[in-house]
Amino acid sequence: MDLRYTEAEQEFRHELRSWLQSVLPDVPAEPGPNDWAARREYDTGWQKMLYEAGYAGINWPREYGGRGATPTEHLIFLEETEQAKAPYVGMNFVGLLHAGPTLVVEASDEQKAARLPGILKGDDVWCQGFSEPGAGSDLAALGCKAVRDGDQYVVSGQKIWTSFAHVADYCELLVRTDSDVAKHRGITWLILPMDSPGIDIRPLRTMEGQIEFAEMYLDEVRIPVDNRVGDENDGWRVAMTTLSFERGTAFVSEMLQTMELCRDLATFAERLGRWDDHGVRRDIGRIAAELDALWALTKRNISEATRTGLVGAGGSVFKLAYTDLRHRLGEVALHLLDRASLSQDDIGDLATGDHVQGRIHGLKMSIAAGTTQVQKNIIAERLLGLPKEPKWTSG
Amino acid sequence: MDFWLSDDERDLQEGIRSFVEGRFPLEEIAEREETEAVIDLDRWREIAEMGVFSLRVDGFDNRSAVVAFEELGRGLVPGPIVATHLTAGLIDGASEGSAVVTLLETDATATVLDHAGQATDVLRFVEGGAERLDPGSLSLAAIDRPLDTLTPVWRVDGDVESGTEIAGDADAMRLAGTLLTAAQLVGVAAGAVELATAYAKEREQFGRPIGAFQAVKHLLAEMYTKTDVARSAVYAAACALDGAADDDVDRAVSVAKLMAGEAALFGGKTGIQVHGGMGFTWEVHAQRFWKRAVSLDATFGTVDHHSMRMAEMIDVRSGA
Numbered sequence A: 001m002d003l004r005y006t007e008a009e010q011e012f013r014h015e016l017r018s019w020l021q022s023v024l025p026d027v028p029a030e031p032g033p034n035d036w037a038a039r040r041e042y043d044t045g046w047q048k049m050l051y052e053a054g055y056a057g058i059n060w061p062r063e064y065g066g067r068g069a070t071p072t073e074h075l076i077f078l079e080e081t082e083q084a085k086a087p088y089v090g091m092n093f094v095g096l097l098h099a100g101p102t103l104v105v106e107a108s109d110e111q112k113a114a115r116l117p118g119i120l121k122g123d124d125v126w127c128q129g130f131s132e133p134g135a136g137s138d139l140a141a142l143g144c145k146a147v148r149d150g151d152q153y154v155v156s157g158q159k160i161w162t163s164f165a166h167v168a169d170y171c172e173l174l175v176r177t178d179s180d181v182a183k184h185r186g187i188t189w190l191i192l193p194m195d196s197p198g199i200d201i202r203p204l205r206t207m208e209g210q211i212e213f214a215e216m217y218l219d220e221v222r223i224p225v226d227n228r229v230g231d232e233n234d235g236w237r238v239a240m241t242t243l244s245f246e247r248g249t250a251f252v253s254e255m256l257q258t259m260e261l262c263r264d265l266a267t268f269a270e271r272l273g274r275w276d277d278h279g280v281r282r283d284i285g286r287i288a289a290e291l292d293a294l295w296a297l298t299k300r301n302i303s304e305a306t307r308t309g310l311v312g313a314g315g316s317v318f319k320l321a322y323t324d325l326r327h328r329l330g331e332v333a334l335h336l337l338d339r340a341s342l343s344q345d346d347i348g349d350l351a352t353g354d355h356v357q358g359r360i361h362g363l364k365m366s367i368a369a370g371t372t373q374v375q376k377n378i379i380a381e382r383l384l385g386l387p388k389e390p391k392w393t394s395g
Numbered sequence B: 001m002d003f004w005l006s007d008d009e010r011d012l013q014e015g016i017r018s019f020v021e022g023r024f025p026l027e028e029i030a031e032r033e034e035t036e037a038v039i040d041l042d043r044w045r046e047i048a049e050m051g052v053f054s055l056r057v058d059g060f061d062n063r064s065a066v067v068a069f070e071e072l073g074r075g076l077v078p079g080p081i082v083a084t085h086l087t088a089g090l091i092d093g094a095s096e097g098s099a100v101v102t103l104l105e106t107d108a109t110a111t112v113l114d115h116a117g118q119a120t121d122v123l124r125f126v127e128g129g130a131e132r133l134d135p136g137s138l139s140l141a142a143i144d145r146p147l148d149t150l151t152p153v154w155r156v157d158g159d160v161e162s163g164t165e166i167a168g169d170a171d172a173m174r175l176a177g178t179l180l181t182a183a184q185l186v187g188v189a190a191g192a193v194e195l196a197t198a199y200a201k202e203r204e205q206f207g208r209p210i211g212a213f214q215a216v217k218h219l220l221a222e223m224y225t226k227t228d229v230a231r232s233a234v235y236a237a238a239c240a241l242d243g244a245a246d247d248d249v250d251r252a253v254s255v256a257k258l259m260a261g262e263a264a265l266f267g268g269k270t271g272i273q274v275h276g277g278m279g280f281t282w283e284v285h286a287q288r289f290w291k292r293a294v295s296l297d298a299t300f301g302t303v304d305h306h307s308m309r310m311a312e313m314i315d316v317r318s319g320a
């Protein structure tokens, strides 16, 4: 075990740091949450800057236009961009972290050539059309139906919780191509161009008050068979590539932000004259310690990925511990804020809004990307070898 | 950066694990329970022969030491292993296992000394240093009902007189002691998860193993998660102490002790719950993990103590 960075890793860090210092002054101010045109401009603009500097697709293989960085360099990238307060991956999340990596592993050469550059250059925004009203945790129960018609699939059904659907150019879409077999065996993974006729997007307001995800209705949408990634009915396996990515480094940036939020809360307590309060100190001290420990776990997971090429269920361990911590941090914050917790806007000169919004954010984190309960099932079954969940459906 | 056990570290882990499994079966350990002599002195010397007490004196680093101490915790090996290890090369016989050195903490709520009946030497940290005391110099009253019957305790009455100064860097000793106790606690937590998981697979109710019930599965997943997070913190702190990480050493060690204490206490109590009525019996070992967790949590600072230490280390930019 050695947590020191090698010379090459340090050099990577220094180069990146000086690049960030040189370009960040040119990055415009972050637009408001509901100005979608400006948000798209902002997120994809940053992606273009990364691309031109050779930092786009940091962990993607070089042959597909990525930087081919090691998992550790990827971690350094996330750490440095966060520390420099560079823009977050934003709506490029699905393209860069889900759909893109899946294409890298599973797509044909033609598909790669056609789709990967657009993601890296910030030209194309992707969304993820997996969940359906009847298929959330039980994703394999999805029913959005695709019927083959010559060299096209005709797709009808409904997706839900599709983040960024209203701004996306492409969607990684899971469809049902066979209903007569076990549910995992009749799923296919398709690239859906979002300008195809027959798509109706109805934005959903989140409890934060904003639009972030949408319902997506598909009515006889025609998708070329050439847009299929992997074999027909092999989409479940293809999709799992994406999900294991999601549970790896996907939360590093936001965990580093949480560390900042925790320090901020201590500062806030100090300003309120509550930092002498034994209970407040103990609660915040403990959460700060847990964050350090989770940072250590992140490094262990990164090293595991380096050594074995896999993230494994360590990603579930991280997500479970992290989201639980977010809930507790939020609760400590709201109690400390007292009446100021009634406002998402800052009250006076106290920066309270971040903490109220942060509390809400915690509520989403234990649901999105596999709920807390699903993570516990995964840990119990894969790491401890406990009996699998019973199959209630015929699948 | 490579946060992964090296081959040597893995070999050491396996070596200590099979030593503990072979020489310290829980059934045998439990036979000496409720006596004042829970330590089998022959076995104590075997621990010395394995090189555990002299590990760092012999040139091994803190990373190797935490790996070894985790295994000792996992097997509930009794005795003041950490204090004896800390004084190897400083107190006669500590390296060789002819001495049993126990730690006296006088800044706690109550002055309670463990293993006094078999201790040959007492280690105490004082302002700016460390000292050796003669157990005979203390006014000791045996406690009839210790919480952890594998950690017999004595009340220390009256003032404790100064002992003889021990050479060596007391701060470094204290940090190492805290870290190694944290490593033992991770082992205790891991042992509790293993025991409860095995039981959950074998015990059947309502026609299925209780491990098929989600309420039980989820408890075990939480135990595992806390243990693995704590293990990460302990390994990271060992790297910091060895200069193999840039992190602040004091902070990393407090994080490790706090997380390990929490994991072991949670693992201990939850392990009992998963065993149901059997968990509350004397016979089943589940209780022993919880009791050891309490005892080690209250050594070198509790979860609470280190939470407060962490708070002190947070950079509160006042007025910012």
Ligand SMILES: Cc1cc2nc3c(=O)[nH]c(=O)nc-3n(C[C@H](O)[C@H](O)[C@H](O)COP(=O)(O)OP(=O)(O)OC[C@H]3O[C@@H](n4cnc5c(N)ncnc54)[C@H](O)[C@@H]3O)c2cc1C
Pocket (backbone or CB within 6 Å): A127, A128, A129, A130, A131, A132, A133, A135, A136, A137, A138, A160, A161, A162, A163, A164, A213, A364, A367, A368, A369, A370, A371, A372, A373, A374, A377, A389, B214
């Ligand atoms: C902010 C946000 C963004 C999202 N973005 C996307 C997106 O872009 N694309 C996309 O496809 N999806 C997206 N999702 C959907 C997300 O993946 C699902 O919400 C999630 O998987 C849970 O499914 P569900 O909402 O149907 O809840 P359900 O599965 O109905 O779960 C309801 C409750 O039952 C529990 N439960 C369910 N099954 C089990 C079980 N086997 N054992 C124990 N408890 C169980 C759950 O833990 C939960 O508490 C997003 C969700 C959120 C909140």
